[in-house]
Amino acid sequence: MKAYIFPGQGSQFIGMGKDIYINSNIAKKLFKYADDILGFNMTKMMLEGSKQIMNNTKYTQLAIFMYSVIKSKILKNFDPDMVAGHSLGEISALTAINVLSFEDGLILVNKRGSIMQDICDSYNGGMLAIFGLQDSIVETICKNDPGIVVPSNYNSPEQIVISGEISALMRVSNIIKQFKGSKILTLPIHGAFHSPIMEHGKNKLKNVINKINFKYSRCPIYQNTNASPVRQSLDIKKNLIEQLTSPVKWKQSVNNMINDGAVNFVDIGPKSILQGLLKKILNFI
Structure with missing residues (x-):
């Protein structure tokens, strides 16, 4: 097919x-x-x-x-x-x-x-692509943040995108950087799509x-x-x-x-x- x-x-x-x-x-x-x-x-x-x-x-x-x-x-x-x-x-x-x-x-x-x-x-939002981490880990990190930040794109087993407030994205990215083998890419999008x-x-x-x-x-x-x-x-x-x-x-x-x-x-x-x-x-x- x-x-x-x-x-x-x-x-x-x-x-x-x-x-x-x-x-x-x-x-x-x-x-x-x-x-x-x-x-x-x-x-x-x-x-x-x-x-x-x-x-x-x-x-x-x-x-x-x-x-x-x-x-x-x-x-x-x-x-x-x-x-x-x-x-x-x-x-x-x-x-x-x-x-x-x-x-x-x-x-x-x-x-x-x-x-x-x-x-x-109107809103200071953005998106980050996360590589090398399980979805469940990223989901938990986002859920525990006090601001607005959520998984927005489940693109592949190796890549998940998160969207949210810039301040929340910065906090989450600082935590993700502590995981060995993880990689973060800031997407050229000035908005928090699918959030x-x-x-x-x-x-x-x-x-x-x-x-x-x-x-x-x-x-x-x-x-x-x-x-x-x-x-x-x-x-x-x-x-x-x-x-x-x-x-x-x-x-x-x-x-x-x-x-x-x-x-x-x-x-x-x-x-x-x-x-x-x-x-x-x-x-x-």
């Missing part, structure tokens, strides 16, 4: 999409259509913009969504048996399999990105999602909040709303996809970040 996986933030770069824009008339039309829907030239930002703009959450999410969905639309024989998306990638996956129309998916990502960017601008800090935008996101038409999924989508296959539109919407404050259970999703028969994974992103995580997950099976 073939599984298609769609990335979230972190895989963006200036010039992403240039290859498919130049080589596909369908892609060119879809990029133009996206710009018309948004009311500004997002395509130009992707192809010629600055790193500062591309790393702004609002524009980052739009760029990755546009690239992934448009790439899926021009692929030959795009007929997945199952799909999954990492954070933002979940909306890309839903649009690629027509649970969402291209227009609705783009509108949702645009508003989701704006909601998250507003929270990032209680994002609760401030949950009702706004809920209002946006409830106004959009979601269709029954033609194949299972393994959603971040529960790592389980979902097809019913009401369940998909509920999980998308919860995703804002819940951890991304990526390694659990991949393991469940493999257990359900996936033998071929196709990464629909501008970089091969998810393929890298996939290899690390497979090494532990």
Whole structure:
């Protein structure tokens, strides 16, 4: 069985999409259509913009969504048996399999990105990637901290990401440094995604999602909040709303996809970040 996986933030770069824009008339039309829907030239930002703009959450999410969905639309024989998306990638996956129309998916990502960017601008949060420690140890350290800090991405058996207040992240990182073999990487994200800090935008996101038409999924989508296959539109919407404050259970999703028969994974992103995580997950099976 073939599984298609769609990335979230972190895989963006200036010039992403240039290859498919130049080589596909369908892609060119879809990029133009996206710009018309948004009311500004997002395509130009992707192809010629600055790193500062591309790393702004609002524009980052739009760029990755546009690239992934448009790439899926021009692929030959795009007929997945199952799909999954990492954070933002979940909306890309839903649009690629027509649970969402291209227009609705783009509108949702645009508003989701704006909601998250507003929270990032208002709260001093961040994210750290932790390597070489068991999930349970990181979970306990976060739980014992008096501030807001939680596991936010279960990326692979070797990597877990935590999100929270900068002060809490500093305290937790000081404890983690005492463990031999552990490694900490500060992510270039000025926000505490998938943490209680994002609760401030949950009702706004809920209002946006409830106004959009979601269709029954033609194949299972393994959603971040529960790592389980979902097809019913009401369940998909509920999980998308919860995703804002819940951890991304990526390694659990991949393991469940493999257990359900996936033998071929196709990464629909501008970089091969998810393929890298996939290899690390497979090494532990």
